[in-house]
Amino acid sequence: MSTIQELSIAVQRRFGRQRLRRIILGAIPFVTLAFLWYLNTANEWLPPVYIPPFASVWEAIFLLEEECMGFMDALTMGSGCMFTNHVFSSLGRVGLSLLIGLPLGIAFGVVAGMNRRIANALEPLGIFANSISGIAWLPLAIVWFGIGTATTIFILLNTIFWLVFFNTLLGVRSVPRVYENSVRTLGGSRWNVITQVYFPGALPSIVTGIRMSMGFGWRALIAAEMIGGDSGLGFMIFVSASEYKVEEVFLGVLVIALIWMFTDRTMLVPLEKWTIQRWGLVWRPS
């Protein structure tokens, strides 16, 4: 009894009382849901083709990886490792699109934001592009690039570029002019003004743009892979659903959610908080 009490006090110290309370409370619905899932498997209220047993979802990983020759084979995307291949191809597309889309979006956004005339002209274009970005481009992309990686990357890039561009533009425009003036009166060049005033000033807005573009982009990618892809998690769940392999669909959906939650919690949210709190910047374009 006393050891349990000691343990509970130690745990409370370690996590903090409020945090502990929140963790436990937050876990309740997850546990309940898992329990209901378990009960459903046991009693078959809904048949497995609607809600597959948890065990079969777990086993689906191994079934998909059946012909995989171990860890190295999975990393090099050997043809047998179906599950990891889909995960890697989705992640790879995101990585590649970010690598191209971010620098482009930020560069264009900064230049456009600094010049009022360019900004005025490009703002409506940005709004328009954002409102048809994502999967509305899909049919045209399929015509241009065919089914496959090029199409999915085009969709993803399209989403990322416009959101980052637009948020950078708004961010740069919201930087008070007096900062530019002050750096110029210190003898700063145009390049100094860009790197020391507009880029850092727009950074909170850029980070918000990155976070938004990842949110929209990840969704758009899944949809693009379903319709115009030949690999990736979206492709996997779509094909599995058409073959009524519901456990694979569940697996894919869970992995999609986990990847997004992990990226958002561990990378994007901290990045956003860091810039905003450290510099005490509050201006954020809506």
Next chain:
Amino acid sequence: MATTSPSLAPSRVVPSRRWRRFTKEGGAEILLLIVGLLLVWSIISSIIPNPSRYLPAPLVVFFSSGELIWKGLFPNYVGQTLYRLILGSILGLGVGIPFGVLLGLNRTVSDMFYPIMNFFQSISGIAILPIIVVWWGNSEKTVFTVILYTALFPIAFNVLSGVRSVPRIYVNAMRTLGASNYCIVRDVILPGALPYIATGARLGIGFAWRAVIAGEMLTGRRGLGWWIFTAQDTDHTDQVILGMLMIGCIWILLDRYALRPIEADTIQRWGLVQR
């Protein structure tokens, strides 16, 4: 309405107010940009091989609309899509607002459901579509479920932070007047949270719009999304582009003239600054 400044060179003519507003808001630049884009588009489609497949000229796209309107298909598709969007959004608001208020009122409830809502929000509506198709087939119910699912979370989360943002002092003031809980929610919490609710609605409907298009493509229910997908299948690239332009224009019109004014109105009327 040209006037001259008194002391200076009399040749300084002040341009008309309307023209000034037009140029100040960047009208000239926008016009230039649109003309430029159309020009580039025309040039590209005149030099590439097989333009009718890869990039039909602007005029071809424009004239393809005539045929569609003539056949009455086009208004039909737009109507279907808008009907889904509006009904889905109403459903999303109807579920999301009470849910958000409930979560915002009670700390324990919100601590309990916040993580799981976050989890389900991370699964995009499009990702669960295959599951729902397995459940209910390519039916109207499937599309509506996806729209509801997509619109629900942004609305609920915004309502939640809206309810939280209402200063305690208002609630306490009502308490001292002897108001009931229902009264407090109706007279203090909801009006106080309104700007956030409006923002959430705009965001949620924005998500829903994308979901409608994707849902129509994937389930084959008739509408704008289905239309551009089918047009691609039958090699009518002109109609694909027309459909895309329509999707963009409808959203801008909706956002500009319905959602944004509502949002701005609630924020301004109460003099609330949203941060």
Next chain:
Amino acid sequence: MQAKLVVQGLTHHYPDEYTGEDVHALDNVSLEVEDGIFAAVVGPSGCGKTTLLNILAGLLPYREGHVKVDGVDVHGPGPDRGVVFQEHAILPWRSVARNIGHGLEIQGVPADERQRKVAEFVELVGLGGFEDRYPHELSGGMKQRVSLARTLCSNPIVMLMDEPFAAVDAQTRITLQEELNRIAIATRKTILFITHNVDEAAFLGDKCFIFTRRPGKLKATVKINIPRDRRIWKDLINDSEFTNHRDEILTLVREEVSTLGDD
């Protein structure tokens, strides 16, 4: 002796941002500020004071007239003229020390020398211990000290100050005025200080330029011969020499305000 800052026949027009109508901001302004002199520019609001400062800073191109700093024509902004702006123009994403050393950084001064200089000016403006803070952690008065130190640090020939104490509370303003006086003694800088506050102008200025309402013209120049080390508020407040100068300036400015109508 050659004046450090010379303005000759400066006239400026610009189109109003909203109505597009022509604004005649400055009309044939000529003034000189000699080496080590603290010059205050006073006038009713909207008399073109800020326009004048922006032209001197090189932020606004001018067509009619001449502006010379140390005998060289002014074209565009440069480190020879340091500006302290009315708003808090220090960068929120740089710490106090990095803000103060910003000018030197732009000039490419090596890091160790920069650090030495920054430390010197941090002490001068009384910000010791706050070097690693970010601007949002500072009070309004402290932000203006940073702004001042940043300008001083790049050692400009002329310092231009645009109502730097307008946005701080009255108590802090008095302290900052006395501090600025002390710094002016210590650095012997040539300063052009713009204000609409008559007390401030009379307290700080060796020379006060009074401007008319728009279009801004130089209306009068008042010389104040109170030695700098005597300029402490609690002594001056009842000093007849000071009050006489102040009332003289006040009368000149009042004439402009009263003819301004309801503005």
